[in-house]
Amino acid sequence: MKITIYLICIILFAGACTKDLLKQQPTTELGANSFWKTEADATYALMGAYADIRPLFDRDYYFDGQGEYFRTRGTSTTSGNLQKGDAYNNGDYNPSGYGDNFDKMYQYLYGGVNRANYVIENVTKMLPHASATSLPELERIIGEARLLRGMVYFRLISMWGDVPYIGHVIYNNSEVAGLTRIPIGQVKDSALADFTYAFDKLPVKAAEAGRASKAAALSFRGKLQLYWACWNQFGWPELDKFVPDGAAATLAYRAAAEDFGHVINDYGLVLFRNGEPGECDVLGKADKLPNYYYLFTPVANGDPEMIMAFTHGGTGTNQGEELMRDVAGRSHEGSQCWVSPRYEIADRYQSIITGDFAPKLIPMNPSIAGARTTLNSAVNPRSYADRDYRMKSSIMWDYEMSVGMISLKSTGWVPFIYKTWNQAVTLEGVNYTTYNTDGCNSGYVLRKFLRNYAGQGRSDGNYNYPVMRLADVYLMYAEATNAVNGPQADAILLLNKIRHRGNLPPLNADKTASREAFFSAIEQERIIELFGEGQRSFDLRRWRAIERVWNPPYGNGVWRIDTYGAQMSRYFQNSSEREYQQCYIFKIPPGERDRNPNLTQNTPWL
Known part of the structure; x- marks a missing residue:
């Protein structure tokens, strides 16, 4: 065997x-x-x-x-x-x-x-x-x-x-x-x-980097109870002999909330840099990036927000992390861009003016006259102004800059311009070579996890990768309490703390008017706050939400497109119920x- x-x-x-x-x-x-x-x-x-x-x-x-x-x-x-x-x-x-x-x-x-x-x-x-x-x-x-x-x-x-x-x-x-x-x-x-x-035997705070604490044990216990609650509330029909139990769901939600509450209140934990948004450079510049960006660089190693993180050794240790190799392109130590944002994520970043969704972006081919200046055009850089600071921290669109690096040395700023890989370009009188990343097919690349300094190879990072963050605990606490009692004042406050790091105003009253409305607000924050951290697919399954996202079985499917409007991939076209079931287990x-x-x-x- x-x-x-x-x-x-x-x-x-x-x-x-x-x-x-x-x-x-x-x-x-x-x-x-x-x-x-x-x-x-x-x-x-x-x-x-x-x-x-x-x-x-x-x-x-x-x-x-x-x-x-x-x-x-x-x-x-x-x-x-x-x-x-x-x-x-x-x-x-x-x-x-x-x-x-x-x-x-x-x-x-x-x-x-x-x-x-x-x-x-x-x-x-x-x-x-x-x-x-x-x-x-x-x-x-x-x-x-x-x-x-x-x-x-x-x-x-x-x-x-x-x-x-x-x-x-x-x-x-x-x-x-x-x-x-x-x-x-x-x-x-x-x-x-x-x-x-583990909770009984671990220290309140581990003195050694990468070792677990009481808060880590409580966080994982709470998370497991939250998942157990979801499986009992929403069902798991693909799991033979599992019988959902509404009473068990309620008990598990309450137990999860209790554990999360202790994590939040008993250990003096705070969001990275106290949850302040920091500075956000003007469009097309990256000298000053928001605090959320630095949360995913070694600057945050050992920060209280990282309730549990796995350490990595860095250069020459054979224990480095692979983040650069996976998220970046050729211009960054010959990286390979194995992962990238899809076009549809951009519309999820809300306006810092209204605190709600901005008008939807309009895909346009830049060869069309006026595409680069049309209001809300996806290839007009101005369309991305005044958005959640986590957008600037997480993704790059046309004309956004990052630091190129080859052979452990900086090559200076490289602008991302979709489909212009490694080409000479002059912007505001300055000569550049564009970001070489043919692995992207959406019009966006990741800034999240991308180092902005030279000196380490693509597989030599020393970032402590988080497997449990305080922000996630805030969101799970809100979800658990909302499932039992509807929107609660302390949970609303926690969501607003997370939104503040994106420089967003507090939630509008309509977002907390009902259990359903508040769940949508929680889901929105989970999408943005935890983007690229491996949570979304597990959320979709435990919430039985795949059909909601991708439409019911036997439909025409859903296209993923790019900023030009080209259809790149279609998913769930004419998919049977069995094919959906196979995504749940x-x-x-x-x-x-x-x-x-x-x-x-x-x-x-x-």
Whole structure:
């Protein structure tokens, strides 16, 4: 059974193998009689677990391609090195037809389970012999490993529903050869227990970069309860034998809100730079970028908003993040633009004058006379004036600038002008070479995650990638309280805090007049605030919102276009109900079922 390769291969030291970490036998593993003696041993093993589990979450922006505003044209190849994100490779990140292509993610997630179990099991054996001073630290290490295990199981059930549950180290194939899928509720309860143990044992604030705290454990526990509430409220018909329960939904919403409330109120956490918008340069300039932009650069490493973030080593460590390579183009260290904004995201950025949506952009080919100056034309830079500061921070449109860089040196400002890749251009009397990024097909490229300084290669970033942010907790708290009690004053205040970082005015009264109106306002903020962070597709599934976004089955489908008005991709054309169902739940990998006939298949994939 292929899964066993990932389950029984345990690597004691982080970085012991440089390729296929969970596919190889360890080369530097020590016997138990030589290890597991001191706090340092336990801590070193925990760091290995962090290193192995980090690549299961630190490129979640790919998942945004399954939504409507973010294009993923593939995944950057990483030479089979799990440290660089193998779990994401070969996945399908289009809005439709994606549920059958995540065999690697499934396998590596179970590798993460076994890695966490390895730490939990061996450090637990150390407890009876620990000194009074060592005991709290060892329990903390177990708490962190259980937090990581809970995160992995949360991801597994979010994608596949019922999954096998393994709570101990697997050493031979026979232990897993006949595994069956456990009902999602039981797996959920086990993950909640992991988060609860972690909350009890973790410090209020971790002194070390990248290590978890009580707030992280509460945030993930709250998030899992929020998802459980949604599955019970909106249903999950594709998950065989799951019976939605409205009472369970209400209880879970309340439990989620309670956890989020403690995170918000008990730990002194604040938004990055106190949630102030900062400065926003004039159109076409980027010397002064809003604070939201810097939240996604190493400037924000260690900031209180980052409730939990996975650290990266930077240049020369083989532990760098891949953000530049994925979000940028050739003009930026030969990057490949694997991900980019879709045209439709621009209309979601609201006016800082009215606090509501601006008139819709009009796609126009710039070859048409007046296209560059027509009011609301998508190729007229003035059409993007006075918008949410998060727009300038997140995307670039025609004539927006970024810093080019080659061979670790700056090449100066490069203007983005759609379809003019690497061409000479003169703007206001200054000569430039345009941004070379043929990976874009919408008329926009990302600024979010794009470094504005030279000195690091495309895969050598040292940004601590967030897997839980305070802004997300604000939004989840608002969603949970609204589901039970409708719009609440404290939740409205939290949304307005998030809007303030975009220099938007507070919500208009009509946005908080009802539960439905406030939910729409929450969804709007989730789209903008969490854009490109891997949340949208999971939101669409837990809300049963795919048909709302893409129209019902058997329709003409929905085109994605570019700023010129060209039709680029059509999704859900004549799609059957079964094809929609296959977007709500993922296919159990056939290879796993071939090796283990006890693994049943999710109904839409039979």
